Amino acid sequence: MRTFRFAVAAALVATLSACGSAAAGQGDRQVTELRYQGSPGTVILPELAQDLGFLNGVTLKWVGNTISGPQDIQSAATGQTDFGGAFNGAVAKLVAARAPIKAVISYYGEDKETFNGYYVLDGSPIKSARDLIGKKVAVNTLGAHLEAVLKEYLKRQGLTKDEIKQVELVVVPPVNTEQSLRQKQIDVATLGGILRDKAVERGGIHPLFTDYELLGAFNAGTYVLRDDFIAKNPDTTRKFVTGVAKAIEWTKSHPRDEVVARLKSIIAKRGRSEDATAIGYWKSYGVSSTGGVIGAKEFQTWIDWLQREGELRPGQVKAADVYTNAYNPFANGSAK
Template identity: 60%
Template sequence: MSMTHRSARSAGFWSGSVAATKIRYVLWAFALTLGLVGQALAEPLEKTEIRYQGWAGQVTFPELAEDLGYLAPLKLKWVGNTISGPQDIQTVVTGDIDIGGAFYGAIIKLIAARAPIKAVVGYYGSDADTYYGYYVKEDSPIKGARDLIGKKVAVNTLGAHLEFVLREYLARNGLSASEAKQVTLVAVPPVTGEQALRQDQVEVAALNGVLRDKALERGGLRKLFADTDLFGNFTGGAYVLRDKFIKENPNTARKLVEGISRAIEWARETPPEEVRARFNKIVAERKRNEDASSIKYWKSTGVASKGGLITDQQLQVWIDWLVKDGLLKPDQIKASDTYINQFNYYRSGKAAEAR
């Protein structure tokens, strides 16, 4: 090949290389411009700090969402801990925190009392791995629902998940309303429920998670029934926001709920050992001087629907129960009036239409 030919090919190569580089640069600049335009067009968040209550030794889904990067630029502000869902959502109603979660029955009762809140994402429930069991001592004469008449049952709080499930168990097993009232519920901190049972302060204790597993490891207890025996796998409660918060901060509400729903789905789909590792990291980094030993017993979210999407059916079962128990009038409240899915990351078609 002549020098002339080699020079021509070399010139062609460099010419093509420079052209390709220019094209790549133009494409990069175009993509960058689109990104900047998208940021500029994105509606700004009305507020960037979200107040919430935590649970000692546990990781909430807002905390997980923040750690996974799903909330940025939102920041969480921890204002203290709670041990009760009803207390948590009452604190939302009073405006002392922005988001809180509780059992659906407690949410329905508050809304029926004209509390201006909406359920926005389901966050806990029961399945084969995560459930509430009602336990008696192994040698207890209690074998069924009728044996509970005149007995005491330890629950974490009154008017919430554990009371509703117990009342349903009694009703399904034929106890009349007057007979059911003879079963006494005793509010006992969850960490002392097992002790109260073993020391005969109560005849039954409702236990779940690490407290249940540790109690069973020590032996001497027998399961009377579980919430899953009555309802199967179900989502039992949701996070709520005030109507005013949603109206005044729609972009913030969307960012918050989308992030939480993504965190819930991450925990549902990720192997439990990885979730536990993430929880341990979060607890260690927040430095609240708490015992995180219970995390090793975490098995599942218990949430039955993708990303905590809420359905009429999830709430209707508790509305029906409240009507049956005389706490609500028939048709006093509709399930569809108690919640919205419009901010959930997994809403139908990811379209932000309210139902």
């Protein structure tokens, strides 16, 4: 069953007025501690921002690890956490389901260093998009980034909607994807980050295409806050967004070795019994805009895709409804 259906999102909306209000600012007091979910073995940008001292008095409280972007923003929408991040298409779907959330800053994307590839075995008969008809393509979750990019690729290569439906999507945990490809349990493996690098090092595979080749450098996901949180905590919101924006630019302006060393030290200090091996393969967060400023196209591309998929009605949600750059100092060039 496709994850992150509107029925689930709509059910969540009913709880929003009761959930999360306790976390919002009371009177003139604004929240200064933000609850969030992390990811094992990695450092998310707000964690880096806090370690660099960029959050200006705002602190973070880790409440556990997320299993996916859609789950992370659902947690934020229902008040279990104060912010969450996900693929922009998933954010647009939740807003379309009337969840009162707003995307405030981009936090990951694709560039020449950081991208997802759709890999096949050397010698595979799959040479083009049309060869994917009737084949199995592994993705980490349905209804998110990897599915959206694949279907955009198939559309651009001339496949009809009925033909695209014949390309079978199979949910495979990322750590098992390479093995599944080599054992021929799937025909195409989606690989990124350390998993891609290690698989390529072992040889015997090559990309059919990559999301960077298809779309160029682009911001793919954003952090969201609830509307009521933003309204009651505007200063905290600004400090959070500004800190994350500065952390993005810090990673771009410092040598990779220095960034990696800093990320490793953060993992060591937080004491979660994690394997920091993946950090050694870090290359970038992939955020193409200065300070993570959000562009309308970064949502419109996926809103258009969701409409083609029948997931959204035409006009159900507009890009301008989904995001704001009002709290990002890089949006008007005032950042220092």
